[in-house]
Amino acid sequence: MDRTIDKTRMMSSAEVAKWLSERDNFLILTHLRPDGDTLGSAAGLCSALREAGKTAYVLRNKQTTRRYEAYMTPYWSEDFRPDFVISTDIATENLFPANAEMFKGRVDLSIDHHPSNSGFAENTLLDSSCAACGEILYRLAMDLNGRVSPETAKLLFIALTTDTGCFRYGNTTADTHRIAAALIDAGAPGAEINKKLFRTKSRGRVLIESEMLNNIEFSRNSQIATVVVTREMIDRAGADEDDLEDIAAIHGQIEGVVVSITVRELEDGSSKVSVRTNKLVDAGAVCAELGGGGHAMAAGVSLGCGVWEAKEKILAAVDKVWK
């Protein structure tokens, strides 16, 4: 059963707090390729529900990367049979991980900050003005318990800081900072989390960044920066999946670059292309040329061909869209 945004019931934070307090036995879902916001929001909600005396688990997401695993361990379950299913930071059911397939059409409450939320759940708590879904969860935890424990604060701080690139990205608002202050006051070890997530790099990460910086090809008057990341480069750096997180952001930082392209060779020899742009060029439109999609400033496409052919194709797509 698929619902549209018209069919879901939109709820306020206070209404959701009441709804939760009247129920029990919750399972919380996170999205495919989970980031700190979906994981921190889910675990933070789980922690807040347990403080309210409820039984709650997060469905174990097998794609969780090394950096988040230890934070999540106390909340994971693979086989809990819930009475109510909640999702955090998931815009559509297409983003459910494989082991959450059985919950399609069965989500009781979706808590999200994506304006594109499809309304797949029976009830929805949506605030698209929030930089991170974790901001919504902070307010909900306050409505539910009147306070936030140090453990819940830690998990929600992870949600905030990761979705804003440590308060660096354009989505960061005064409210984000206000909630960060409240979470630190409540006991979130902000400095420790930021050191771990933003100031520590594995050797594999350092080496793959170095490989990439050495292999940037500039075109169109240095406004396009393209990097092809081959298996050989990844192997030489000894980089794993965790090390490759958000590598598409690296060369987009260079002054004057409008379009940054990353073409990554997958293990089967096919290519994963990421396109990052500033407001001048629509990244989603570029990737749509080749059957992919995404947002205006960050999009992607998977191509069955090898990386060098993929590079030519995506550069041609940029030329087509960027007149």
Add this chain to the structure above:
Amino acid sequence: MDRTIDKTRMMSSAEVAKWLSERDNFLILTHLRPDGDTLGSAAGLCSALREAGKTAYVLRNKQTTRRYEAYMTPYWSEDFRPDFVISTDIATENLFPANAEMFKGRVDLSIDHHPSNSGFAENTLLDSSCAACGEILYRLAMDLNGRVSPETAKLLFIALTTDTGCFRYGNTTADTHRIAAALIDAGAPGAEINKKLFRTKSRGRVLIESEMLNNIEFSRNSQIATVVVTREMIDRAGADEDDLEDIAAIHGQIEGVVVSITVRELEDGSSKVSVRTNKLVDAGAVCAELGGGGHAMAAGVSLGCGVWEAKEKILAAVDKVWK
């Protein structure tokens, strides 16, 4: 005339606001090798004083790097003859730039957050619990004018965000976030400033980072990471002084590294050594072995010899201190 901390008069923010409102014609000093905190604090104070109807300038600091110059231009003076001299973020008179020599022993008010402030000024407003001197200036501007204009907010946001590495460093507190929220509410373009200061790298910067990452030498079971930065590397990257800001931080991010050493070749062939450590090793003690100094986790020393000899000397000093 040199004052000690006993001789200066410690003032509260409200007292300083009253003191300022009763006076006029202010010149504000910044420190040697100026960073965003000394510059943003000085310009923010200057802007707040002008809003209060006062005549105020910042003494032009010729070492100001490219990234800050445009923000400072409206406030610079090289020859204003003040009635009162104020310093921001300066711990001792040794840190005065050359063109401020004439004001030694003549500073009426020092506004600072360094616990080591020597008490060189007649009056001192000190709060060492603040991550950035800019936090003190925010409270002072509120005490002075009851509000903060968008222009003042912008300059103070620069102070906050640069001294905390965009809210990433361990000095960031709940108060830092609360003041950041207040500054954004007052009109500081937080996203724009962070994009410019933290998400844009010149090609020279990207290339020198790449050169450095390619030339890390690991020792003592990969706990020491050393990089020698030669003139040849700097020239090949086309990097200028602005591009070299804080390069000592780059390899200290690597997981497991306890001591990171940067040995940079200066134009005259001598060497500038920077040592960054975590709590296990005292960087100041390491550099003191060779006649330098600094803090427990960040210190430096200038050596007359070439870089390769300097590298051997500093590694020997590490061995001596780190048993």
